[in-house]
Amino acid sequence: MEALLAEIRACRACEAHLPLGPRPVVQASASARLLIVGQAPSLTVHQTGLPWNDKSGDQLRRWLGIDRAVFYDASRIAIVPMGYCYPGRGKSGDLPPRKECAPLWHDRLLAQMPHIALTLLIGQYAQRHFLGKTARGGVTETVEAFADYAPRFIPLPHPSPRNTAWFQHHPWFERDVLPVLRKRVQQAFSAPSFEGPTAA
Ligand code: SF4
DSSP states (O other): OHHHHHHHHTOOTTGGGOTTOOOOOOBOOTTOOEEEEOSOOOHHHHHHOOTTOSHHHHHHHHHHTOOHHHHTOTTTEEEOOSSSSOOOEETTEEOOOOTTHHHHHHHHHHHTOTTOOEEEEESHHHHHHHHGGGSOSSHHHHHHTGGGGTTTEEEEOOOOGGGHHHHHHOHHIIIIIHHHHHHHHHHHHHSOOOSOOOOO
16 A cells, blocks of 8 residues: 555656646555545645645534544545646636546555445545446435435535535535434444445
């Protein structure tokens, strides 16, 4: 695992498209039980090199019911975005994760984490990649159908403050999804392991 992480951190495959240059931000270990798959690092995450070290991360930790000490414990939690480097900004926020990234690294990295019991799929890119045709028409519909993806996956919206209106318009998320999410995160830390996540 350490050799692979060093290889990832030295990656420059899509350097020409990265306005601030490559800085892959990944947390992983062979013993991880919970896998969090997000989109791509924010500018703050790029600058600090720490995944989810921003307001979105604060919200995500509240959703999961865990503090920073647990969140950044790589022996328990792997944090792997769909694009490992900050992709830059577009007209309406950060650009999508670089498409080169997941095909280059995901399968090799996930193959070295055989004890993952639960995978959280945050946003459309992670949901499309892991759920394939079983993803619904959009993030809202996929998250609403979260029970269909048990026990391996839980699809989630992005916890960005930019999505505050979405949370206000979909109170069922806080009411119905978060209690299940917190319970299953705790179960993942103690449950027997599955074979590991595979993309559909
Ligand atoms: S985004 Fe992925 S493919 Fe591109 S340089 Fe970073 S690690 Fe390599």
